[in-house]
Amino acid sequence: MMVTTHNLGFPRIGGKRELKFALESYWNGSITQSALLQTGVNLRSTHWQYQKNLDFIPVGDFSYYDHVLDMSFLLGNIPTRSIKDQDTRLDQYFRVARGRSANDEHNENSVFAGEMTKWFDTNYHFIVPEFTKETHFTLNAEHLLAQIQEAQHINPAIKPVLVGPVTYLSLGKTYGDLNKLDLLPQLVKTYAELLSLLAQRQIQWVQLDEPILVTELSKEWQDAFLYTYKHLQNDQLNILVATYFGQLQDNLEILCKLPVQGVHLDTINGFDEIQSLIDTIDANKIISLGIINGRNIWKSDLNTILDWLEPIYQKLGKRLWIAPSCSLLHVPVDLQNESKIDPQIKSWMAFALQKLDELTIIAHALKDGRTSVKQDLNDNHQAIQSRKTSTLTHNPHVRDLCKTITPELGNRNSPYTERFKIQQKILNLPIFPTTTIGSFPQTSDIRKARNQFKKGNIDFQTYEAAMHKEIALCIQQQTDLDLDVFVHGEAERNDMVEYFGEQLEGYVISQHGWVQSYGSRCVKPPILYGDIHRNQAMTLPWIKYAQSLTDKTVKGMLTGPVTILNWSFVRDDQPRSETCYQLALAIRAEVLDLEQANIKIIQIDEAALREGLPLRRSQWDNYLSWAVGAFRIAANGVKDQTQIHTHMCYSEFNDIIAAIAKMDADVITIETSRSNMELLEVFEEFNYPNSIGPGVYDIHSPNIPSKAQIIALMDKARRLIPVQHLWVNPDCGLKTRQWSEVIPALRHMVDAAKQLRKSTINSDFYSSIIRH
């Protein structure tokens, strides 16, 4: 008997972020296009070598920016605004991705970039496909075919991996009056052409990713699946439809009905569906089970997997394929690069390469019996036991503290209207107060200093002095700009989540555990392995220093418990809610320290609260109840006079506005500029009681907003929100921008606010409010 092993996708950024550095060098003009392309060739080759023990290696998972954008190019679906005659194809590609190609940061060649949004419930962002009535697909397969040829040199057993047509269509946005499904026949035809080309190249299997199947689908979209796969049938080529990240539920039956040769199920999220899949699907189809978690960094319990998998293998025989649950894009490359993680904790962990090893061990155990891999299974058992029984993960003090949490701990003393009055008196802010979201440019000087400090080349005093210099500069700039509420600029933070992970007990930090977030930008999620405890203040000295430099109010800046949870690799030995409450207690202590030090405004970012909503709506209430509960514990222990801000970048609040209101932050700053303030409408309808800072410009673009644009947006905002509740700020933090972009943009913002104040004071509308 045999079992087939395969992989759904490999991380593309490189174990040492080779792709990131090559991309950024290409964009700033310091390497040529062919040097960038060579980096791509090398990375792909390395990754295929790594995977050579598998029965099928994935091709098409590599990308120079984003694989969904690659799909748009493959289908010839490129926004017309991005097409410039003088571009190479690659520059055109970067132009869609970034609004500009190489070397045209600010010149007239810039166009607005494709919108970026998160890939399901991950921290990976893709470029949203755009559809109009005029959309016409034309196959443009040379690049994929070239990569297939490259791969076949290394290992003939390849399996191209593509975003499936239904998921591709459903993730896109439409312009004008268009039902996306009207495009389906044309789209399917183009995919069918592509499959024929693949069939001519001795390819047996193609994997089409349809993760949209783990979300609630209307009947129309379920039918779209049946239509699509009926028309994609190809005598020469087998199709594997891959689903992951969640449960199929209603869609299981649809998946089983598709006239394809195989399906992939994520058993980490859909364990309970394995049996019904086996029972429902035709007895000649391949069942690929995703048995190794592709979303975390923990070792799998191989013996337990074998306990349930062996009987399935007995039954399915060669119809069984095994793989990680999803693409390994979401985990770092190689644990062996880590030399600083506590050896015991490290022995519990697996990155992408170690996960592929686990897969191979399971395959051997199935084929040749457990004894054939006895040593590996024993080692794995040891590691799993060590983690289960370790005292490192348990802190009795934290456990006791968590037991004392009551909902009342999350209540403010007085309702918002009372607090508003008290805070106005203390803060003495004008109407349309201006502020920023927290970070200012992370310049290469800042990163160099931190790098030197981490390497031990400079001591803490020198590093601290360098950061103080940055903070002082930041305060000076805000003074010159005449902003109303200042921030310290976050120079000392490598990242808004990793920074807290570094300081909290219960976390370890990897050196090279990078995961792509978008394009060349990566995050190094800190690894939460045990009970969370704050040993000392994490942000207080920096904020105090910033406040000492100015009479203006400096906002204390923290990341909230839900965001820290969602953007860390977290333990899987207790419910996420429990971990989140532990984080909430740690942040609460920091909030109280800041308040004690007379910091009058404290911002607690919850960028990932909205983003972290479960893929299924039926699970939203449960998530929101503990997530909002944890935020309230973190934030609401303060006195009435302390003003709490929160920030969320993805601000589609239509269905969760009640939960947002329940957080009871005095001010919420949100992203609204790209939707032209439309995202505010729900706040109006709901009669949202607290204050709002609707973002007035998109920080993802190098374009500088004009004063007039900002006024126009705020004019729209004031029609929806009572003027005394409005703040003026950018959509999000400024860390990825340059000072040369930030200064003029903020100058226009402050000028706009000043003009808004003048026109408001003159209007009867405002005088009625102040009389009131």
Ligand SMILES: Nc1nc2c(c(=O)[nH]1)N[C@@H](CNc1ccc(C(=O)N[C@@H](CCC(=O)N[C@@H](CCC(=O)N[C@@H](CCC(=O)O)C(=O)O)C(=O)O)C(=O)O)cc1)CN2
């Ligand atoms: N965790 C998280 N998720 C998020 C966001 C976020 O801010 N954080 N924002 C949204 C968008 N996503 C983003 C993700 C990453 C970045 C980003 O800027 N990442 C930086 C890395 C930030 C970082 O960790 N920097 C470290 C390490 C910097 C580094 O690469 N140092 C070099 C040396 C540099 C030198 O000597 O010049 C090295 O280690 O080799 C530091 O500052 O210390 C990057 O890729 O460039 C921005 C947005 C959604 N998800």
Ligand SMILES: [Zn+2]
């Ligand atoms: Zn943000």
